[in-house]
Amino acid sequence: MPRNRKGLAHIIDAAQFSAGGFARLWRETAFRLELLAGALCLIGLVWLGATLFQLVAFGVLALVLLAVEALNTAIEEIVDYVSPQWSEMGKYAKDCGSAAVALLLVAMALLLGAIAYANLWGGA
Numbered sequence: 653m654p655r656n657r658k659g660l661a662h663i664i665d666a667a668q669f670s671a672g673g674f675a676r677l678w679r680e681t682a683f684r685l686e687l688l689a690g691a692l693c694l695i696g697l698v699w700l701g702a703t704l705f706q707l708v709a710f711g712v713l714a715l716v717l718l719a720v721e722a723l724n725t726a727i728e729e730i731v732d733y734v735s736p737q738w739s740e741m742g743k744y745a746k747d748c749g750s751a752a753v754a755l756l757l758v759a760m761a762l763l764l765g766a767i768a769y770a771n772l773w774g775g776a
Contacts, residue, residue, distance in 0.1 A: 673722060682753070683721050690714035693764055700771040710763055717756045724749035 657665055677683045694714070697707055727749040731742040 677718075677722055677725060680721070680725055683718065683725070686714075686717055686721055686757075690717070690760075693760075697764075697767060697771075700768060702767055702771055706767045706770075710760070710767065713756070713760050713763055717753070717760060720752050720756050724753050 656662070690711075694707065694711060697710060702710075728746055731745050735742045
């Protein structure tokens, strides 16, 4: 078990923990697809002539999506560890994590549509 270090050592430890989290997330198909889709959408927004604010807004929402995907993966890992057998409560926990991801995907689609509308048809 790692000890709680102070100062610069704490920052180095935190960076290593984050790197481990990214390595775990990379094994999730959903994470890789969301990362790819986000990058392709940003490229599409640049092609549409999106403003810097629009690009940043979409980029921030894409990062929030990836963060929620990380939390969803953490929920799944914990549920699978605590309750290796199927359980209704475990199913609900996993379903709620999935719903959080789905809600962010809808938010991103709405933002993408609004940006596309504003840049293609001059909507405000």
